[in-house]
Amino acid sequence: MTPLPGSAGDVLTLISAGSATTRSDLAKLTGLARSTISQRVDALIERGLVEETESGESTGGRPPRQLRLHTEEHAFAGVDLGATHCRVALMDISGEVLAECEDGLLIGEGPETVLAHVDQRLDHLLDRVGRPRSALRAIGIGVPGPVEFATGRPNNPPIMPGWNDYPVPEYFDGVEVLVDNDVNVMALGEHRNAFPGAGHLLFVKVGTGIGCGIIAEGTLHRGAQGSAGDIGHIRVSGHDDAGCRCGNSACLEAVAGGAAIARRLSELGLSAESGGDVVALVQAGDTQALRLVREAGRLIGEVLAGLVNFFNPEVIVIGGALSRVHEHLLAGIRETVYRRSLPLATHHLSITPSRTGINAAALGAGILAIEHYLSPDNINRIVNA
16 A cells, blocks of 8 residues: 655644555555654644544553544635525535525625624624634635635626726735635535535536536645636527626526526516526426426436536536426536537436535535635644644
């Protein structure tokens, strides 16, 4: 067996993943001397990151002491900011949700108003679980627009007036803040909670717009500038008259997004202004809405068929507002993907509705914060400080 790296951060990674539960396990996995392992573990215990208990079963002699993450003194927040809502999940270091809340909130009110609300809700949730503000180690935030991930600054988000280039992480004092596009954190939340064994996963959000989060070899893939997965602006043939908010025409979201379907239903004389109205009409059995949703699924399937041939995912997860009528949307998607993709690429492909549902973004944003905090480089900085 090839020994694994053995810094304090690497040791904590093994403990948090459940790969090692004793000092003896760590010595076997890393190849380090027991004295070195003891130094690493003692440093992690001293920093309040790990605790050791006598709960192991004895195989003769003294029972082994068990190592696990110290969950009581740390808190992390996952924040899901949508066009009209704010969800906040407070989590411990293991990813367990301690408390959560959801409020109606317009992203268009601007960063100062929205982030002040988030700050208040964080204090409220921390009070609810009896933890001080100093216990909050990191915050993950998902926003409905493109983000320069390295700086946490939104980049010309079309439905976030006043947010362009706003330094979101600087709003919060004394805590690290990571900001990402909402579909990226949805992909992370879905993967870690529902499909942890899938190496390659696509999370497709179908709401007012359409976007895609990419998990490649278990890791969130953002691309060179953080704009990977912006499939809503891939051109769809035969729809040159469909203008898009990006300035081009025939973009996928301009013909198959929730707003586009609502507009077409409105032209047919039905009352529909948003993706939510489309969902309501489908659930009421309206045949025109059913037809257009299935047709939208076929158009989305055209784009996804190309992605399947190119990326070869194991799982495609469909989330977002229109996923609430997934039986009709997925019928159209599956029909096209399986017809137009290579047989080898679809042989073991699963196309499924989201299992984490409306919680995907908040959970994923919290996981983003936790995984950053627990990264070996960050833990080594904490231990060596």
